[in-house]
């Protein structure tokens with residue numbers, strides 16, 4: 393059959409699938425070891441991205457080959473020495489789950505039969521893994537959406553009917569630490585509270601939200617007629633991995649009837665790791681929690697989870713009746729409990745990863761990334777020309793290169809230039825950051841492919857290029 397005879401079928405379907413399997417296997421093999429540099433995009437290939445919309449059908453072999461080549465020349469968090477921002481391992485099993493979920497393409501907005509069982513069991517498993525007393529929850533497209541979902545539920549609880557009436561001029565506030573992620577700001581803006589009403593609570597010496605300062609802020613707001621909507625704790629701040637003291641925060645929120653959400657998008661999986669679990673004491677007292685499985689649980693984006701300790705709040709916020717979405721036979725549609733409408737079966741990635749690797753393997757992997765951070769911390773401390781900018785609690789380490797004799801006022805520029813040089817060099821992919829106004833190099837160990845032997849390379853390359 394020539395291209396164009398059948399507008400629907402992919403020509404040579406089985407052969408294309410075999411080609412794809414080879415492309416994926418090659419990519420996985422290239423993830424097994426770090427690269428010595430990042431390849432440049434071939435200019436001839438680059439030019440193909442300037443061509444106009446194709447009219448007649450083309451062949452899938454060249455489309456697949458071009459896609460594979462351009463991705464090979466892209467930055468991939470799956471590589472063992474990708475240590476920037478917060479990446480993921482990109483577990484192989486997640487790729488298989490993605491292919492399968494995309495093939496059947498169920499829509500979790502509506503009753504989807506067996507697919508819902510996958511999502512429900514995955515929610516129970518992830519809650520069990522981190523020790524969360526789950527009553528309700530959903531898979532979402534990211535930590536941003538999970539935080540927003542929880543905040544909308546909290547707003548409806550604090551101001552019933554706000555989803556319909558809006559806040560009607562009522563002053564309301566949200567409390568978080570000075571180190572909370574920007575998604576909290578965005579969520580507060582999107583849900584109509586206004587980011588001017590975020591109370592950034594001061595940090596203690598371990599960069600955690602200070603409960604005594606939180607008490608003062610909530611009580612002062614109440615006395616002033618401002619409605620507290622939620623406290624958003626962070627369990628693993630993006631910058632330094634600080635874990636807010638959940639137990640002490642629950643001691644503040646419970647008697648005051650204020651919703652306590654924990655943004656554990658990055659850090660919450662470490663609650664399952666014996667060496668870090670104590671940091672998360674009080675997690676079972678929080679009203680809701682965010683975990684990104686597409687970060688420290690190693691699966692591909694998008695795969696985030698919002699967990700709630702009590703049922704009913706999500707439905708109070710999102711439940712609706714539409715002419716095209718009737719509740720026949722008393723069946724609730726999943727979209728009555730989610731912010732997003734059409735939802736793919738993203739949970740299949742996590743479900744298959746738990747099935748294949750199991751909780752014990754996951755715990756060992758997470759421990760290994762924590763050990764990598766401790767090892768890098770030790771090496772930074774030992775090295776005369778590097779300095780640590782905070783005490784690492786999880787797997788994030790901020791440090792800077794301070795060559796002997798360099799004036800202090802040059803260190804910010806020097807470290808920004810060094811981060812840039814390291815990204816261009818390609819052996820280690822890390823990102824710059826700033827701690828208390830001081831520019832630095834930031835490393836986040838979440839990739840299970842980063843072995844202990846690779847850790848010293850971070851300082852070797854930084855010292856060489858610095």
Ligand SMILES: Cc1ncc(COP(=O)(O)O)c(C=O)c1O
Pocket residue numbers: 478533534535536537573575626628629630655656657658684696
């Ligand atoms: C603590 C924290 N919360 C929320 C987010 C946002 O997550 P996402 O990018 O999945 O929307 C991040 C992202 O790094 C994060 O570190």
